[in-house]
Amino acid sequence: MTAPIGQIHAAEERPEEVERDIAAARRSRMPLWLAILWANRKSRVGLLILAGFTLVAVFAPLIAPHDPRETSFEASLPPSRTHLLGTTAAGQDIFSQLVYGARTSIIVGLVAGALVTVIGLLVGLTAGYLQGWVDEVLSFVINLALVVPVLPLMVTLAAYAPDGVRGLWLIIFVISVTGWAWGARVKRAQILTLRARDYITAARFAGEGTMRIIFKEIMPNMLSLVVAGFLGAAGGAIAAEAGLEFLGLGDPTTVSWGTMLYWANNSGAMLTGQWLWLGAPGLAIALLLSSLTLINFGVDALSNPHLREG
Numbered sequence: 001m002t003a004p005i006g007q008i009h010a011a012e013e014r015p016e017e018v019e020r021d022i023a024a025a026r027r028s029r030m031p032l033w034l035a036i037l038w039a040n041r042k043s044r045v046g047l048l049i050l051a052g053f054t055l056v057a058v059f060a061p062l063i064a065p066h067d068p069r070e071t072s073f074e075a076s077l078p079p080s081r082t083h084l085l086g087t088t089a090a091g092q093d094i095f096s097q098l099v100y101g102a103r104t105s106i107i108v109g110l111v112a113g114a115l116v117t118v119i120g121l122l123v124g125l126t127a128g129y130l131q132g133w134v135d136e137v138l139s140f141v142i143n144l145a146l147v148v149p150v151l152p153l154m155v156t157l158a159a160y161a162p163d164g165v166r167g168l169w170l171i172i173f174v175i176s177v178t179g180w181a182w183g184a185r186v187k188r189a190q191i192l193t194l195r196a197r198d199y200i201t202a203a204r205f206a207g208e209g210t211m212r213i214i215f216k217e218i219m220p221n222m223l224s225l226v227v228a229g230f231l232g233a234a235g236g237a238i239a240a241e242a243g244l245e246f247l248g249l250g251d252p253t254t255v256s257w258g259t260m261l262y263w264a265n266n267s268g269a270m271l272t273g274q275w276l277w278l279g280a281p282g283l284a285i286a287l288l289l290s291s292l293t294l295i296n297f298g299v300d301a302l303s304n305p306h307l308r309e310g
Contacts, residue, residue: 036298036301043294043295046291047295049290053105063099064095070092070096073087075091076088089269101284104241105241107168109237109288112175112179113234117230120229121226123142123184129218142181146181148178167250167251172241175236187225223302231295232296234292235292235293239285242256242285246265261282
């Protein structure tokens, strides 16, 4: 099977930095993309932080000392060996809730980020490659979605949803519906640039179909943009979930960092000296979002060899 024309074109113009990275990856027996991400110091820190949160989310039942919903403990206890971060006003272990909250944030980031990326990618690819009335209609939809204020729309959808459907998946749905437009606009602009390249014209003259040109010729040259868009969408989804839960628009029985902030605020945690109840989930959200931002530095290096660190 012959390689896509776009990949052949990229190989012919491969700079010395790419050749160096390929040789280093072969020596380390690591995939090239992972070797480039790991070589970047900022990206390496982000990968380690993200890996730590992922391990905590996966092994939450083994790490958490108590059931996060258990209310049999004495209320508002200070940190101790039994309760590392103390207990809530309802007698729940704060550390156990913090551990299980990582699972909720990881799920929201992965699922909502993937949905936002897929919707934006499909709309952007279609609008950018198919000119004429298709592009005009989709561009109108994209622009309409961009001018609609996202935060009020998210609050409205979450607030007026029936009680029976409130919960984590409703928040994921709301984030997916409201967060795809910017990514679609960026990808459409990139497609408009790529579709005029010589190797795309050569692929058309070679008789390749539209779907093959899009996914075999254009997509390999947009992977770094797609990955960066996914990381941004995942971070936005995590922050949006925490914000909606903090406002009380989700399911208050869900164990997440947002609901921890919601109950801590309602119980006056700062007034009672329980600053860890507020500070721990806030710091966890900040660290997780920072890890995604740091990984983005390595993603930039994937598409631009001059940004790679030796």
